[in-house]
Amino acid sequence: MIMLNGQKVPGHDVKVRASFRLEDKDLSGMSSATDTAEGGIKPQTLSVSLIIKYDDKADLTRLIAMARATDTVGKRMVYDIYNETAQAGNIRKVRFTENFSYTEADSQRMWNVSFTLREFESVPEKIEQRQEQPAATEQTADGDTVGSAATDGQTTETPSAPAPDATEMHGTVWQMMKKFDAILGG
Template sequence: MTLLLDGHKVQGKNLKVTANLRIESGDMSGQTSNTDKAHKGFKPKTLTVSLMIPFVDKSQLVDLMRLAEATAGGGQLHLYRVVNDSAEVFGVRQVEFSDGISAREDDSLRAWLVQFTLSERESNPEKVEGRRAGNKVNAQGAPGSAVGDGGGATDASSDNPALSGFEKVLGRVDKWLGGSEPK
């Protein structure tokens, strides 16, 4: 089994990757024995990696620590493109280190037993949720004019209320340049 992070092979022996998808749900039974659950969505998929690095190959552990401590602009954790069979099956493409990294010495094996977790970022469900249209909010209205309206304002906003703020500004500039706006 191989694990590549941005093309860097994670070195070690007995590499094992465990993929996990957590499905959040909430109990809707209240004080009854009902078994209804509310689906609260899918949480980011994780890859738990365990491997062994012999003491004589300590440079492999140094390289792994360098990958774990890498940051991007703004101090955010570095986002890695991952290549691994388990990650591919679970649809995981981009990950970052999460929940820490541990290296426990095993004297009988003369090696470090290393374990760390990679958490999915920018998943397909996350992208779909971001593109999903939000619930439309209806504006509340009442008879009469709005407070502070003044009753008779004649600016570009009253010409066409369907225009965006930027378009209204452009309309004012156009009128001013064309000479139809009083100076």
């Protein structure tokens, strides 16, 4: 049995299958390493299948209306859920998601109905929201300022030192090249 916002979901032979994904990304590239990056625990989903008899067509219509229902801002309706499987997974709130299908089973005069409910405000999501985010740190650079601001808002240039001669700029390599050039007669 499933109850959404206190209303029993209609139908017979109700089966609920719960699942969730543990996201990770392979970091091994072309190697045989087993490194992965964790991507978190995704919300649980409940896959529901049930049967509604042709005589209970109004029940199917009501269930379709529940799946299509939206709140005052146009988002799909969130339902409080009661179901043993949902309770075992600590699922308290859900909304219809992905696929809702109903298929005629003429020989038995009924519809096979299946749909998916996704957990809303999952426990891992709540834990993640409660964790403190690390504070941003201000980055600074070491060194001297190239220009300085004048009091009137204009910048003034700092006087530059005379350009070093080639020997000072290139050091030992330049001196060795000059010696080779002298030996070779250049």
